[in-house]
Amino acid sequence: MGGLSGLGLLVVDGYADLDPSGRPGLGAHAHAEFGIPVIGVAKSRFRTATHAVPAMRRSSARPLFVTAAGMPAADAADLVRRMVGRYRLPDALRRADTLWLCQPELAPLLYFHLAPPGAGRVRVVAL
Numbered sequence: 001m002g003g004l005s006g007l008g009l010l011v012v013d014g015y016a017d018l019d020p021s022g023r024p025g026l027g028a029h030a031h032a033e034f035g036i037p038v039i040g041v042a043k044s045r046f047r048t049a050t051h052a053v054p055a056m057r058r059s060s061a062r063p064l065f066v067t068a069a070g071m072p073a074a075d076a077a078d079l080v081r082r083m084v085g086r087y088r089l090p091d092a093l094r095r096a097d098t099l100w101l102c103q104p105e106l107a108p109l110l111y112f113h114l115a116p117p118g119a120g121r122v123r124v125v126a127l
Helices: 026-034 073-082 091-102 104-109
Strands: 010-013 038-042 053-055 064-069 110-114 122-126
Touching (some): 010 026, 010 091, 026 038, 026 064, 038 073, 053 073, 064 073
Antiparallel strands (some): 010 110, 038 064, 053 064, 110 122
């Protein structure tokens, strides 16, 4: 797939794995395909994802649920807590949700990721 060379990390709206035994979710499939660490950020708890790390952002009363493939989930949760945005959901994922609502036919093409390590910004890649 084009557009992924040079990436250090991919952030997806959903789970990396669906249970503690590693049943793959979207993030695990992306990690296997692209060979880079993937952070899964979910807005609601999946009943079997007891291993997901709750991440509180800003003044939100509800956590996000973070899983990861290719990196420790605790480190992934720390990154999610620090992502740009004033609200519970980081700006990059909020924009993906908005775009999906406006153009649902693009949903399978949207991946938001952090730029290569040290770049400190969020970019959009359409596959």
